[in-house]
Amino acid sequence: MNGRMVRLSFHTNGSNATGSLNTKSVSQSSINRIGVIQLSTMAFLLMIVLMMAPGCTKTDSTYKNASVPSVSFNGDAYAYLESQKGVFDSLLKALARVPGLIDSLRSSQVTFFAPANRSFEIALFNANQARLDSVPQMPPLDINTIDVKLLDSTLCKYIVRDKIVSSDLFNTLSDGRDVATIKYSYVMNMKMLFTNASGYVAGGPTLINFSDRNNSIFTRYWVTTKTSTSDIVTSNAVVNLLDVGHDFGFGNTFIRSVNRR
Template sequence: MMNRNRKILQWPIMLLVLIAMAFTACKKDSEYYDYENNVKEFNGTVLQYLEAQPVNTFDSVLLVLNRLPALKDTLTNNNVTFFAPTNASFQAAIKNLNILRKSQGKTPLYLKDCDLSSLDILTSRYIIRGSRTTEAYAPFADGVLYASVNYGYQMHIQYDKLNASGFVQGGPQSIIYSDPKNNIFEKYWERSNTNAVNIKAKNGVINVLAPLHDYGFNEFVSRVNK
């Protein structure tokens, strides 16, 4: 009789535990569902934002920009959207370049030595005229083409809101930034994801590319290996 009463008492307790767990899970998922990628504000230019970041973040792109004063001026005085490659992107490109050069019996090349016209062409592809946050791309399900600076080269930008905790389109905002290679067939495109978006500077917006991005959209080696 005592065991039977004990079992009867256990049911309400278990029920309360289950309700509490369900409430906690719903609350957690709700936080993800209501996630907003708040726009960060930086009190300076796009170039100054790059310079203000910790060592080993944007040193490589700053080195390239110092060799390309016109692009450096663009990031200072023009309204732009900049897809910023981190040091890791340049390290991968330089490593691949010098593996090839070694196999060809050539001396190593580094960013300070690379052909300026090639660096200008490739770096220009990371800069789009006009200051735009993800709100500009969100309405286009298949993405949208924008001309990059200097050469008017077409780059493709696609809004991608990540999923979280089972909620479709319930997570952080992201962008897929692609070089279409002047080709209508997407299988030939070089794509890159972002790690951070909508960083607002006085003269533009910075989106930080993921470290796995290869600087030059897989053209760096072929262009500078001369």
């Protein structure tokens, strides 16, 4: 009776020992597999980080702090306009009608915002459309028939006193810098315009917003255009080329003035 009990006890203890060994073996195997998976995951993530690192070397400050490139022209502002064949024909014709403006562009220290031929085409089309719709109808208008005094005051809006390059606007207020025009001291506004490039905010070319304030301190009444090229430095001036979509005379103000009976 006691021997049978001993054999049974021994058998039971042996089974427990074997079960314990198998459990330890399974647990160790699972731990090893988890360790391998974790190491593989870490290696994969490290590889991704190393691959992305070269693309992260450029920072926003690299672009934001970049200086604005300038273009130099060997001659005065008026000579520059003449050198751009087929671009400023209308502007040259308008300047020739107003005494003194060509001399200012040849010798005065100024900043000039140059409207291209297309700007005059837009303005004359809109003005003539309004004249056609008027009652009674008004005859068509062109550069040669615009009132000289009106042409003078309008052209002077594009000629600002002193040489101002875009970098001079870096530290201006959020509404830009007010500037006075030649002859009439009419107040215009210049504001730095940062464009985007290749996914970088403010990393593109630096342009200028040029605004007719319409004698108002409220920006909602301003008429704004922008440059397509800035900081062309001549012997006496800084020339900025306006976007071809600009409406010469800054829109409705010019149309109302030119069509006044």
